[in-house]
Amino acid sequence: MVEDDGAFAGRAGLNTTHVAGEPVVELAWAIVGPARGRGLAGRAAVAAVAAARELELEEVVSFTLPDNLASRRVMEKAGLAFDRDITHAGLPHVLYRLRL
Numbered sequence: 697m698v699e700d701d702g703a704f705a706g707r708a709g710l711n712t713t714h715v716a717g718e719p720v721v722e723l724a725w726a727i728v729g730p731a732r733g734r735g736l737a738g739r740a741a742v743a744a745v746a747a748a749r750e751l752e753l754e755e756v757v758s759f760t761l762p763d764n765l766a767s768r769r770v771m772e773k774a775g776l777a778f779d780r781d782i783t784h785a786g787l788p789h790v791l792y793r794l795r796l
């Protein structure tokens with residue numbers, strides 16, 4: 697859970713899933729509207745990457761719709777890099793990856 701001054705502000709963390717036929721550990725986030733734009737997702741993503749390192753994971757990925765520029769920026773702030781274009785849930789997505 698992401699908190700802002702003690703109030704619920706969203707969720708972020710690690711999730712096991714499949715993407716483009718590959719089993720992955722996904723880094724995902726969502727911040728409630730009023731709390732956006734203050735760096736919360738970026739800080740939560742960096743904390744999730746630190747948790748992934750503690751868990752000795754080999755890599756994490758994240759994916760989003762190509763025009764979700766805020767989410768793509770959060771991926772970059774957490775150290776992930778563009779891997780490739782994929783189709784997910786029948787829609788074009790961009791896949792980012794960080795090898796740990």
Ligand SMILES: CC(C)(COP(=O)(O)OP(=O)(O)OC[C@H]1O[C@@H](n2cnc3c(N)ncnc32)[C@H](O)[C@@H]1OP(=O)(O)O)[C@@H](O)C(=O)NCCC(=O)NCCS
Nearest residue numbers: 725726727732733734735736737738759760765766767769
């Ligand atoms: C995407 C989301 C998590 C970002 O949360 P946030 O707390 O506002 O993110 P941050 O403030 O940490 O960082 C956002 C970054 O994107 C940048 N950004 C925001 N809108 C942008 C745009 N339209 N174009 C380019 N960059 C943009 C911000 O400038 C910031 O980068 P910076 O720190 O270098 O200035 C939030 O908007 C959200 O929950 N959206 C709906 C759910 C969603 O899309 N989840 C992700 C699904 S994969």
